[in-house]
Amino acid sequence: MLDETQGSNDIIVEAWNTVLFDKYLRFKHLFTEGLAPHTHQVLTRQGFREGIRVLDVGCGFGDSTIAIARMVGGKGEVVGIDCADRFIAAAKADAAEAGASNTDFFVADASISDLRGPYDEAFARFGTMFFNLLGAAMINIRRSLKPGGRFTQVVWRKREDNAFLYDAELCVKRFVPVVSHEETTAVHCGPGPFSMAGPDMVSDMMQATGWERVTFERFDCDISIGRDLDEAVQFAMAYGPAGEIIRLAEEEGEKQVPVIMEALAEAFAGYVREDGSVWAPSSAWIVTAFNPG
């Protein structure tokens, strides 16, 4: 395991605890309800056996942790870890409210912290794509599993098949100059939502970090991106590459907000359903791999 002092994650942890947490909290219903189909697919497709111990990596608000906890039952346990203490505090509160007494949550950096294994399985929904020290995290997670333990990750597939993010990114790039992470001292989210979209790169990386039997299952579904068009536009400007481009461009980004909003409303108009809610097609990989021990 790497020494706790070797990581260079401080700037990312700060981002998840400040600006990004605030954005996620504002649109919490879109993350918890909108991404529930992905957790549901994993629960129904492969499930988690009763009585086992599961690690939820980068658990965010802990909604998947709670859903898995229901499946493993009172004799099992699901442990949610996240690098941001505000997410952990929110997850603890939601789990207590849901009566999920077989959950536990603690603040940990997946790449360097003691993850308090051994676990039978590990799970990560849309978390690992943002890990700055991904290789170190993969090794650390694998070492927290028992021999034969399975790791299931849900990650976005390619940009073009996730138009709610990609169209928004293209729209914003028309009006705002892109500031790279190297050009700014502002905190940022880490690699980004499409960093694990390529199965060749991901399977090579998984094998290089000691995993075996790596498989990819494509899962497509419409996801809720807003209760109405206005919310979908606000969501796109906050979340994903579009949101990061606007934020990192600072004053220049702020100045362009009205014209970006207009362009996004036009781009998303086709996704509005009869009741006014906005649902966009999305595409993810469910990646599974095993710890040979």
Ligand SMILES: C[S@@+](CC[C@H](N)C(=O)[O-])C[C@H]1O[C@@H](n2cnc3c(N)ncnc32)[C@H](O)[C@@H]1O
């Ligand atoms: C996009 S959110 C996903 C949250 C949740 N899994 C979900 O599906 O809603 C990514 C999460 O990963 C966490 N995260 C980022 N880097 C991390 C790291 N190195 N170790 C642990 N958590 C990390 C962030 O704080 C954030 O809560």
